[in-house]
Amino acid sequence: MSVMSQEPRVGAASEPAASPAAETPTTATPPASPAVPAGTPLALQVESVRRVYKAKSGAVTALAGVDLEVQAGELFGLLGPNGAGKTTLIKILTTLLAPTSGTAKVFGFDVEHETKRIRRIMNMVAGGEQSGYGILTVREQLWMFSQFYGMSSADGWKRSEALLDRVGLGEKKHQRVSTLSTGERQKMNLARGLMNDPWILFLDEPTLGLDVEAARSLRELMLEWRAAVPGRTILLTTHYMAEADELCDRIAIVHKGRILAIGTSAELKRRVQRESIFRVELDRLEGGVGSIAHLPGVVKATTAATDGGQAERQNVAINLVLEDDAALGAVVGALGTHGSRILGLQKSEPTLEDVFVELVGRGFEDEDEPEEHVDDPEAST
């Protein structure tokens, strides 16, 4: 039994998931953000939300019963391949799309009946966004959007300039929007998303198509913005595993309109790593790996290739699969008895890709676009 399966189930897919590994989707309790004032409602509360599109080929189920709770102050990630339903969920939460059934609330406001209240405290930015007007300068573009949120003209200009300075576009503020590079444009989009100082920011693949440096810069900004005021919440969709791993407090793995698992990155990884795996580098090992394979708690011990130059190649590296971390003590003791000196010790961590493979039965890259999504608006987003 995995560690996570013993934890209370707060939000999960309401229907059985697609693969055997996902039959018991488990979630972690949303962590309470310590700095958020007491009484602040959940930032997001999604219950049994389904969304079915009418397409030429028939009904397409984009969301097949999603349950989700996100605390105020969280940076929550929706991780899944294209066509998983991430964008549909964001469209529902940003009041652009009505759920076919189920309820969804943003800071306690119903997405179907209290749209105006939600729109006053949220903003959204999508990857590859081409919004605005190329004829305007970068500064004018932000000012224009500030007007849609009711800011005074002076405040709009002031905030536009401050945000542009902050995202590193200060020198380009008088340049036309149409002249910006993809990365610069996305920085401007993020500045637009922050213009009204939202309480919740929906980011749909915000680093899509960006180079490493631009993506890193945007990620830093997201984190900094959220940290500046307690309660600021981010819902991030991505299909970049490392991005979700690096940024998110918790992650939901989404596949074919269902949430297969929710938890912190570590919790999700523990789901697939039931044993502890270590790589140990030694100066020598008398008796070979057989001398430690029989020790209590050792599941498997194998010789591993060593990296580096000639000196390093004379060392011995072994891979240890242990029942749990506690078994490491006995191994270290035995190695000392054999006169081996430990040069290096590294614990191997599974990746979110491993988690996805465990849940779905195949990797992200192997994912076939479901045929029924061809006519679906989600298919290209």
Add this chain to the structure above:
Amino acid sequence: MSAAAPVAPVAPSGPPPLDLVGRSGVGPREASAWSPRQILVTNLRAIRGRAYPRWRGLFREKSWVAFEILLPFLSTSAFVFVYRSLHAPEAYVGFVVLGGVMSAFWINVIWMMANQLWWEKSQGNLELYFAAPMDFMSILFGMALGGMVMSSSRALSILVIATVVFGVSFSVSSWVLVILVFASTLAALYGVGMVLASLFLVWGREAWHLGQMLTEPVYFVAGLNFPVARLGLLGALSVGIIPLATGLDAMRQLVFAGAPFPIGTPAPEIELAILVAMAVLSTALARWMLAVMERRARRDGRLTIRWQ
């Protein structure tokens, strides 16, 4: 011993923090509770915001001089030469010039009002507008206001050039009525543009063809280059339903007083009343259609999504 000078606070190095609005102390639920005044102010500012790109475009798109002044002027000139070669009353030259002036507004209504939401959708702006807290009507009003300013300058350019080149003389019977008719014509024209914007969005890819369909045929039934009364019953019908026809006929009657008008259209005062009614009705209809469109967009998931 002198007192030490106060030490100036050292400015923190690095970029400013991303807490620029300073909403500290106001939670999300309080922040979303807006007063009626706040709602009104936001909508007024949204109108200004959406009008802004058009205002800026007026100065930044140099190509408009060729496309929106010189080309209509050539078309107007052709009719002037035809009328003069046929020895038509000189007032007809003025009718054509006025038609050329008003065509600037109709072009703007069709291509920058009716087609605009379709374009906004393809750019991804539409969903941002929907997701913003202002009433969507403010976006339409802003588009209309910006369009009016933009087209007025173009219309004025055509008027001045054509008047100078062809020596048109005006005989205004009532400046007050002229101004009222002109303002009501613009209100009615852009009201129709707001209605068409929603319709074109629903019709989607056919919008381009619809735009074409509403250009030359409307010029004809509105009597852009001749008095609409020449069309008889069709002309009377046009005056009742097409604001371009109503406004143009009323303005011709007012600025070319005493010209040989064919009988068959109402007096300018009545046409003014028709224009006001058109403006009110089209604005109400536009509002209703937007509400229908938003409901449909949220239900079907197609109208606000970029690729559909």
